[in-house]
Amino acid sequence: MLSRSLLCLALTSVSMPLLADTVWLKNGDRLTGKITVFDGGKLLLHTDYAGDINVDWKQVKTLESDQKLLVTQDKHNEIAKALKPAEDGKVILANGEPPKTVDLSSIQLIMSPKPLITDFxxxxxxxxxxxxxxxxxxxxxxxxxxxxxxxxxxxxxxxxxxxxxxxxxxxxxxxxxxxxxxxxxxxxxxxxxxxxxxxxxxxxxxxxxxxxxxxxxxxxxxxxxxxxxxxxxxxxxxxxxxxxxxxxxxxxxxxxxxxxxxxxxxxxxxxxxxxxxxxxxxxxxxxxxxxxxxxxxxxxxxxxxxxxxxxxxxxxxxxxxxxxxxxxxxxxxxx
CATH class of the missing domain: 2.40.160.40 (monomeric porin ompg)
Known part of the structure; x- marks a missing residue:
């Protein structure tokens, strides 16, 4: 019984993908990495395979992220606990309350909220x-x-x-x-x-x-x-x-x-x-x-x-x- 449990745990760990943000583009491409910031019509995605990539916001279909992000929409700031993919041109803001779907065109800024500085x-x-x-x-x-x-x-x-x-x-x-x-x-x-x-x-x-x-x-x-x-x-x-x-x-x-x-x-x-x-x-x-x-x-x-x-x-x-x-x-x- 213990062996079966360990085997299932190992298979589950191997099959689980590494946590990463995902950006789906309108041309069908998909990019993975870490969303750093969105500002001035450009989404900056940090990747292990190509460094920093600037993505034209108009070419983004939807996106997904499990990190906490500060989102400015119509001059209103909101901290989303996660971003979930939605239909074309939209994204879901998950805040621990009923999630809401917003238009990508209504977002002016995305970035990580500033943490309390305790390390060097x-x-x-x-x-x-x-x-x-x-x-x-x-x-x-x-x-x-x-x-x-x-x-x-x-x-x-x-x-x-x-x-x-x-x-x-x-x-x-x-x-x-x-x-x-x-x-x-x-x-x-x-x-x-x-x-x-x-x-x-x-x-x-x-x-x-x-x-x-x-x-x-x-x-x-x-x-x-x-x-x-x-x-x-x-x-x-x-x-x-x-x-x-x-x-x-x-x-x-x-x-x-x-x-x-x-x-x-x-x-x-x-x-x-x-x-x-x-x-x-x-x-x-x-x-x-x-x-x-x-x-x-x-x-x-x-x-x-x-x-x-x-x-x-x-x-x-x-x-x-x-x-x-x-x-x-x-x-x-x-x-």
Whole structure:
């Protein structure tokens, strides 16, 4: 009797398929994998055999999933415990109550609800841009930048850095600078956090040779999910300037910083912008702005092309203003 039970259990285990989401297409094809997100008319399906696949939503006949998914329908959010296949152009939302059948055309968004972060989560990117011009005046220009975030429980650690250099064939250095920043966020609630930050910048060409900033203050995380994140923070900073002629300047300032990114077209394209706008509490300078905006186009699961514009302004400094704009295009990796 025991042997028969074990045999039945073994046969049942072998015959049961591995749990996977299924997408039926109007042309009769069937795709299996894991539904990652639906947004902007594209359904992103992660597969073991072909990586991430972007499926045109208009070509989807119906779909099935046993994972819990957040579904936005007619601007109303609903967490479905499962999705069940239905007739052409429809899907069944199973919520533990009488299931309901809805039109696929009425759905604007599908994604996994954000879980409570208890384990270590690490993400980031490295962008590299190169420009070698060979003409009457040769120019070598390159830029490398990284940004990474690690989250565990109520703590989030952020680090970023950048190095830029531009030289001409007569050994003239037009740009040579680097910067590094570290900040730690302690979440007080799901949205509110308190931030502490250290920043250092070194420029070997401009009059403003060194910048050191220590700041702290509250921030608010509007959202952070598979489609992107947006946060605002306010800081009280202690800033130290050191100029190339040896003079120094220090002051306190209030600043507003932002960090925004949004994935589009089935996470194929990413729009991002971040920066800080500061106002000294004394007459040291009028204002300062350090910002960037750009796009990344995903080529593979980990590689992307990027286009960025950076703006750095310090207005009203006693030993000279700073106003720099930089445009870069290159490639990068993300994790």
């Amino acid at each position: 989560v690490w993400k980031g990117n490295v962008d590299l841009a190169l420009d070698f011009q060979r003409a009457q005046n040769n120019t070598d220009d390159y830029n490398i930048a990284f940004k990474t975030t690690a989250r565990h429980g109520d703590w989030r650690h952020n680090a970023k850095g950048e190095y830029s250099r531009e030289t001409t064939d007569n050994s003239t250095v037009n740009t040579n600078n680097w910067s590094a920043e570290y900040s730690a966020d302690r979440f007080l609630t799901d949205k509110w956090f308190w931030e502490g930050r250290l920043t250092y910048k070194r420029d070997y060409v401009e009059d403003l040779a060194r910048q050191r900033v220590v700041g702290t203050g509250p921030g608010y995380q509007f959202w952070d999910d598979q489609l992107g994140a947006f946060s605002l923070g306010s800081l009280i900073n202690r800033t130290d300037y050191e100029f190339s002629n040896g003079s120094k300047q220090n002051f306190y300032s209030a600043a507003l910083k932002w960090d925004y990114n949004r994935f589009l077209i089935g996470k194929k394209v990413e729009f991002f912008t971040n920066g800080e706008l500061g106002k000294p509490l004394s007459g040291a300078a009028d204002y300062s702005l350090d910002s960037e905006v750009g796009l990344r186009y995903k080529v593979t699961d980990w590689a992307s092309l990027n286009l960025k514009a950076e703006k750095n302004i310090i207005s009203g400094a006693s030993d000279g203003d700073l106003n720099k704009t930089r445009y870069t295009a290159g490639f990068g990796v993300a994790w």
